[in-house]
Amino acid sequence: MGGASSRDQSAEASNTSLFSEDELKNLKSNFESGGVEKVTPLIQKKVNDLDNIELNIAVTGEAGTGKSSFINAMRGLQSEDKGAAKVDNKETTVEPTEYKHPSLPNVILWDLPGIGTVKFPANKYLKEMKFKKYDFFIIISHPRFTENDVKLAQEIKRLGKKFYFVRPKIDTDLDAVKRERREFKEEEELEKIRSYCITSLQEAGISSPQVFLISKFDLHLYDFDRLSKVLEDDLPSLKRSVYILALPNLTLEIVEKKKKELKKRVWMLASLSGVLGAVPVPGVSLGCDIGILIGGIVHFRKCLGLDDASLRRLAKKAGKPVEELKAVVKGPMVGEITPDIINRLAWGTSAVVISGLELALDLIPVVGSIFGAGSSLLMTYKLLSGALDDLTENARRVVKAAFGTDENDPK
Template sequence: MDQYILAFLKNSSIKNFQHLANDFMPHYSTLISKVGGILSPETLSNIQKDLQEGKLNDAVDKIQESLAAAENCILEVAVIGESGTGKSSFINALRGVSSEEEGAANTGVVETTMEKTPYQHPKYPKVTFWDLPGTGTPNFLPDTYLETVGFTSYDFFIIISSSRFSFNDALLAQKIKEEGKKFYFVRTKVDNDLYNEEVTKPKSFKRERVLQQIRDNCLANLSNIGVPEPCIFLVSNFNLDNFDFPILQETLLKDLPAHKRHIFALLLPTFSDASIEIKRDFLKEKIWLDAVKSASLAFVPFMPIIYGFDLPEQEKCLKVYRKHFGLDDMSIEEIAEKLGTSIQGIKTYIKSLDFWQLVKDDSIAAKARSCAECCCSVNGGAISAVFQLLKVYFLHLKFLDTVANDAKILLHKTLKRAGDVAQR
């Protein structure tokens, strides 16, 4: 089991709160993702102070408040661009839907966004992507643009172009900066540019050189129109694992407030092993924080019975993890169709669809543990806490690792299938 949680149980039972406080921060810093964690620096500092003062319940309350804030946060993302820039396709890619699916953002070569249009994420309804027209249209003039679109409600702005960024884009970026909001320049359709360059100049074509030219042109363009040292992200809406999208993903996560990182990390498509690992890291952090919380609650008599992790809760937990990694029932059907196989065929090489196989344990030892757990839960205390953690902590990790590994297997099979089709 996690060494800190073992120490947490031991030090809590003997009331050695100074050790609890000293160990908490260093351990948490090794646990979180490279893009940050769920707990803000202020919350971490307050938790450590509570532990030093022996206020275990207060520390647990702060952990619970942070977890609730992460679960219930609202995220509003503004995506701005002229017609034909790939703005709607970018939104669809982030939402994990194709342009032909019901509820997809409208795409086309003519102007399809004449007013601000919200698109909820299909799996995370508290996350909304706003498709906003480019500045300069009759209803969205540069001087009044932010007021017209209601800029205060958005967490950050993504300004999109498929060629050159305009003076209006630069003016808008300056106004967003003055209002204390974050903005990011995204250059789309990079794959189209590479294809056209390779077709027209097959002998001299060099992929990295063309990408650098695109980047340099965007930088020079924005610098010339008044944006000093702009940060440009080159993306393809149809191949998110290519170009700068992984860097954009990490940048957005680092810049978001701590309680909003969690939901944004979970909604991003699992387009690479790295994106799967980021999700796994965030969920591991949550499991660890839940374990610390459960360890404290289990000292109280009957608490494990009231807030127990029974079979229905365990199955619900597994389904939640599957949803986060795009392995829910509907997604599995879509993946099976892409791979040209049946759901039964998919079951032959992934494990997270079989809940009972993951939790089944008919051994005498398991039955004895269950009886002992019930008895200890009545009285509470350190032994009760150990039993709860053995069940909850390890089972959560088992579910998470199984689902994440399955997601990688399906990702590689889908990429291989796409590669085989492209070669035909």
């Protein structure tokens, strides 16, 4: 009994963390009083929220510190790509400039002018930049954090917002040290730089500053993974999900995180697909909304970086021919998703016996009850789960082909 209870709690956490405790109680209450039809609007609202929620990331710092390069790297772009932020050592930003994520346009990185310039003195900066609209702030500086950076952090803190100090170009700094010294230990040098930054900020009045050392060329190295984990912990659940899905596919760990987030959508989309506008697939007794099912698969593919534009960006980043990455992408999920493909998948799925025990272990009780309302929901759930598994495996192969290593393979 104890083991089953632990497994159920784990399943609840993994499948429903996009819902608050009150929302889950509301789902259960509505299902008990009105069945699947009554919970459908609640699930539809949550899906709409996920599709429409914005994540606004403010990136600020003085000219030449690497703001534009950071913004481009976070979107998987290089400086010469269409839509990339202009990389320049002169302060060219005269007002907040938005840069939307190329695949998820509801994720927006904002390039803010540097604080303390003639046009934006420190005492007017906050009002002009409309700080309240941003979810968190990245304060970028190189080679050291300045008095203006400290003032900015203090004002952000006063507003109750999160901020993080980023020191870019760390690979350049390390290369300079290597040329000067015969003996060089990278971890020791990184710790020296990190400690210097933290101590300087503490002496300037910032308590417990969070400093991250990154490279604009190799974003996945050094402190980027630590920065990403801190952001995930600090963001509320819905925005955390959006942030993870917007990350460039630099490591196998990122791919696994994306799969975990997308898995949370599977049962919601299956519920809607089994209830709304039931359109049967020709040749199979499967009541579902084909548009929702196909739309879900296309969304999974885009988030996992398997659309053509994403593959081209990753190939360019990795310095590989895009054909080399495309060559490892296999299966029906990566081409045009048609009712005929859904039909063939459904025939294969119909042979799978879906036991009540499997659902009890995989879904929380209220969701299990919803699925018990009709076999079409079970079928759609299996179709979406299978598609997500297939796409995730393709994304893994692409990352391995791009970077040629398994060292970041999650254990």
